[in-house]
Every structure is written in structure tokens, then in C-alpha cells.
Amino acid sequence: MDNCARIINYLKKFVEVTDEEARLFSSYFHENQIRKGQYIIQPDFTARHRNYVLQGALRAFVVDEAGQEHTISFAIDDWWISDVNSYIYQKPATMFVVALENSRILQIEFEKEKELKSLNHKYETFFRVMAERGMAFHQRRFISNLTLSAEKRYDDFLEKYPQVAQRMPQYALASYLGMTTQFLSRIRKRKAKSETGFT
DSSP states (O other): HHHHHHHHHHHHSSSSOOHOOOOOOOHEEEEEEOOOTTTEOOTBBBOOEEEEESOOEEEEEEETTTTTTEEEEEOOTTOOOOHHHEEEHOOBBEEEEEEOOEEEEEEHHHHHHHHHHHHHHHHHHHHHHHHHHHHHHHHHHHHHHHHHHHHHHHHHHHHHHHHHHHHSOOOHHHHHTTTTTHHHHHHHHHHHHHHHHHO
């Protein structure tokens, strides 16, 4: 499946469009190849693009005053990633976004997205639905972090996003779940022993 077909299929999950409308939508994106370890967003530089992952894995994170990294989000195939606050308001970013694998992404520029939305209410609807889904996801995550134990948060993540858990480095997953790498390692070892019947 070519890249245009991928983004068109994604669009059609949320809005009904004609073939012409779909082609116009896809024409506003351009492909970019990202090497493992390459940053596409860094603090103090404005996020100019919204990024759709065709293939690969990326991680968004912040660094606190003590130098500790805190993972905000991941993105694998068919997911989106950016520093949303920086992108929406066109203000300097506060997050890093880095490729964890060699990746291919489709990018749309901020001004191009504004233009696209002005052309057809269906495109406006699509991006609104994306924003609403993002807000709902982050609310669920916020509540989970407040109400569930670290082990339950890991279990839930593993159940909902097994592919992500397999592809992310342990340090990044631990950071996302709000625990140390050592604590996550202990959880995994305990579960492995339980599954094999060893204690």
C-alpha cells in the first residue's frame, strides 16, 4: 500500500470523503525519512509539523530540572506525534521527539493544515475528532496514574498496547509508566517466573 493510500484509509475511518477529497487531503502531506536517534522536535524550537507515522517508532519526552527524562507519548505505525502545545500555538516546544527506530513519517505543516481545514469542513471535522480522541486518551492516562498501582498500570498498558510494549526500550516504557527502570525490570521478572511456574 502506498503512502497516500495509508493516510487516506486513516482519514476514511473518521469522515466520509469522495475520492477527490481524499486525494486532496493526502497531497498536503510530505514524506520524511528519520534515522534512529534523530530528533524531529527539540525544546526552544517551534514544532512546525503534525507527524503521522508510516513505519517506525518515536518517543516524546521532557527533561526536568534534575535531568530526569519523563516520557509523554509514543508513536508507532499509524499513530500521530508532535509537541501539540507548540504546534497548535506555534510557540517554542518544551518536548523532545526522537526516533527510536529508523522511521518514515508523513508531515503536514501548520499553515498547510490551516489551509486544508478552510477548504472543506470534512477536514476540519477530521482534525477535531483527532483532538477529541487525544484529549480523552490523556484524561484516561492521567486518571490511571492517580488511581492505579505501578504494576496495574503496566498490566493495562501491556493488554492495550502489546506491540508498543515490545518495541519500546525498557527505560522509555518505565518512564512513561512513572516508575524506575529497575522497578519495571522486577515486575517483568516476577511475571516471567509466574508464567513459567517458577517462584
